[in-house]
């Protein structure tokens with residue numbers, strides 16, 4: 522009970538940042554609204570919707586959420602159009618929820634949102650498909666507020682190969698290298714989640730600032746990062762965020778966080794639930810209201826208060842401070 526109480530009071534003081542959610546897909550398709558508390562039929566553990574929304578983020582004490590713009594294969598005929606539809610859907614939500622959320626383009630906006638009791642929303646592109654082969658679109662998306670870009674999902678595109686690109690994933694194309702360079706020039710955070718290994722090492726070489734992995738697995742399997750990759754991101758000042766969904770329970774999430782902290786350093790670990798990514802949520806972290814339970818679990822696992830603050834968002838904030846302007 523003492524740990525729970527301590528965790529609760531600590532949690533409220535933290536700048537909690539969740540590095541990845543796919544809820545904009547469902548918002549764009551009209552299945553839910555950011556401001557609605559979607560109530561699934563039955564427990565959230567058996568439903569892929571209702572994991573995150575503004576009411577739940579506020580209840581869970583989350584200060585900032587990265588919202589992914591992910592273009593599904595069925596829109597690959599015109600991925601730019603779909604991405605713009607998703608941006609437009611976000612801006613509609615921003616207008617309607619002006620009292621509770623802000624679009625954050627720099628860290629001062631995250632800090633101000635925290636002071637005002639609002640949730641800061643950052644926009645991220647998950648996959649460079651909407652850019653096509655047009656480098657100038659990086660600046661257009663920057664103008665729309667996009668501050669994080671991952672070059673790929675699991676597939677191949679004009680910029681790079683994703684983790685599952687057939688038959689054998691390769692690295693970045695010259696366009697992909699140019700996109701990374703342009704991101705550095707503008708001040709956009711590089712996200713390496715989903716990128717195939719050859720591209721990962723090229724991105725590390727081509728980029729200058731710290732980078733992030735917004736929702737990552739370790740220990741082998743589906744787009745998992747090996748220890749060399751964890752160490753490399755750490756040595757560059759970056760942050761690897763352990764993923765929430767597809768994990769069985771809170772303990773498994775804490776194990777992944779502990780592993781990343783052990784290999785990359787506690788300064789280089791964060792968390793990205795991947796809520797609304799069409800995967801089931803873990804027991805103990807069924808939805809965004811449960812973030813205080815993650816803080817409590819980290820304290821119980823032996824992390825000190827300072828380290829818990831770093832893991833829950835402080836480390837990501839440091840990267841945003843370094844990259845965003």
Ligand SMILES: [Zn+2]
Nearest residue numbers: 647714715736
């Ligand atoms: Zn993803």
